[in-house]
Every structure is written in structure tokens, then in C-alpha cells.
Amino acid sequence: NAGVTQTPKFQVLKTGQSMTLQCAQDMNHNSMYWYRQDPGMGLRLIYYSASEGTTDKGEVPNGYNVSRLNKREFSLRLESAAPSQTSVYFCASSEVSVNQPQHFGDGTRLSIL
Amino acid sequence: QKEVEQDPGPLSVPEGAIVSLNCTYSNSAFQYFMWYRQYSRKGPELLMYTYSSGNKEDGRFTAQVDKSSKYISLFIRDSQPSDSATYLCAMNYGQNFVFGPGTRLSVLP
Numbered sequence: 001n002a003g004v005t006q007t008p009k010f011q012v013l014k015t016g017q018s019m020t021l022q023c024a025q026d027m028n029h030n031s032m033y034w035y036r037q038d039p040g041m042g043l044r045l046i047y048y049s050a051s052e053g054t055t056d057k058g059e060v061p062n063g064y065n066v067s068r069l070n071k072r073e074f075s076l077r078l079e080s081a082a083p084s085q086t087s088v089y090f091c092a093s094s095e096v097s098v099n100q101p102q103h104f105g106d107g108t109r110l111s112i113l
Numbered sequence: 114q115k116e117v118e119q120d121p122g123p124l125s126v127p128e129g130a131i132v133s134l135n136c137t138y139s140n141s142a143f144q145y146f147m148w149y150r151q152y153s154r155k156g157p158e159l160l161m162y163t164y165s166s167g168n169k170e171d172g173r174f175t176a177q178v179d180k181s182s183k184y185i186s187l188f189i190r191d192s193q194p195s196d197s198a199t200y201l202c203a204m205n206y207g208q209n210f211v212f213g214p215g216t217r218l219s220v221l222p
Binding site for chain 1: 117121144145147149154155156157158159162201205206207208210212213214215
């Protein structure tokens with residue numbers, strides 16, 4: 001049972017390049033999330049999708065876009081990468097968006113030079 | 114004041130010790146409380162999920178919630194080297210989900 005799968009696991013970009021991070025879950029969850037994790041700052045929510053067809057901004061959405069492709073897949077796009085976006089990105093899912101624990105993938109480590 | 118505070122550690126204990134990890138929070142609206150374990154280069158893994166004040170036990174792990182003091186704890190009994198990880202507290206109400214920054218724990222053999 002894979003749970004939440006993220007690709008790629010590592011990526012190095014140059015400033016100004018674009019990239020899409022992929023996430024898929026096989027738990028039939030309705031809600032999906034993208035977080036970034038930086039040292040000393042904990043997990044910060046970038047965007048979430050409460051259900052298929054909806055997306056909403058989180059705490060730090062600037063510089064990112066998302067697409068909920070279907071119930072299983074939720075992608076995160078950096079249109080013009082900046083060094084400040086160097087981070088570890090985690091995708092998570094939950095049964096519903098209200099009062100349910102989230103289940104995480106193993107992350108994408110992104111470095112922007 | 115941050116919404117959720119957690120001592121970042123690192124916390125080092127000998128194998129077999131009882132470990133106490135704690136978080137405080139400021140928003141009394143939080144209703145659900147979680148503890149996640151995160152190994153190096155891995156994603157957070159849900160350990161405990163609780164709603165009410167009081168204790169919840171699962172094997173060597175006990176989660177404690179004191180809503181009146183806005184304080185939650187995770188106790189690990191008979192700690193093992195395999196428990197060495199970063200422990201994140203998390204809490205939510207409705208669609209609002211907040212994580213603590215994590216406490217790094219090392220259990221020394």
C-alpha cells in the first residue's frame with residue numbers, strides 16, 4: 001500500500017526555471033494538501049484542495065500554483081523558481097478537510113540556485 | 114506569540130528512559146490533537162490522534178491533552194534507538210491545521 005507518492009524525490013533548478021511537483025494518493029481521500037518544510041519553521045501550508053474541483057490558498061501561496069487533476073492527483077507548480085523556494089515539499093491527504101488527520105508522502109527536496 | 118510552541122531540542126536520552134515531549138498552544142478553538150514522528154529524509158507519520166482532554170495510550174506511547182492549560186504531551190516508555198526522530202505536534206479545528214516546529218529526539222544505546 002503506497003499511500004501518498006511524490007515525484008521527483010530530488011531536484012535542482014536554476015533561478016527562473018519552472019517545475020511541477022507531482023503527488024498521487026491511493027487511499028480514496030477527498031482532500032489533499034501541499035506544504036513546505038524549512039528548518040525551525042515547521043510545516044507551512046501552501047495550497048489545499050478540500051475536494052475534487054476545488055483549491056484554496058494556504059499560509060504561503062505566493063509563487064506557486066496548483067492543479068487538482070482528479071481525486072487521486074494534486075500537482076504543485078513553480079512558474080519561475082526563486083532561491084527562497086529552496087525547501088522540502090510535502091504532499092498530504094485526508095478523508096475530508098475537516099477534523100481529520102493528514103497522511104504524508106516522503107517529500108521532494110528542491111534546491112534552487 | 115506563535116500559535117503552537119514546541120521546544121526544538123535536541124533531546125538526548127539513554128535507551129529505556131521515559132521521554133516526555135510537549136507543546137503549548139494559544140488558540141482555545143483547537144479541538145483535535147495529533148503527534149507525528151518524522152525520520153530523517155522521510156515524511157511525517159501519524160502516531161497519535163485524539164480529541165478530548167485526558168490520556169490516550171497506544172503501546173509504548175501515551176498522548177495527554179489538557180485543554181484548560183492549552184498543553185499537550187507525548188510520553189514514550191522504554192524508549193528505543195529506533196525512536197530517534199523528530200516529533201511534531203499538530204492541532205486543528207475545522208479546516209485550520211497547525212503544526213509545531215518539532216522536537217528532535219535521540220535515544221542512545
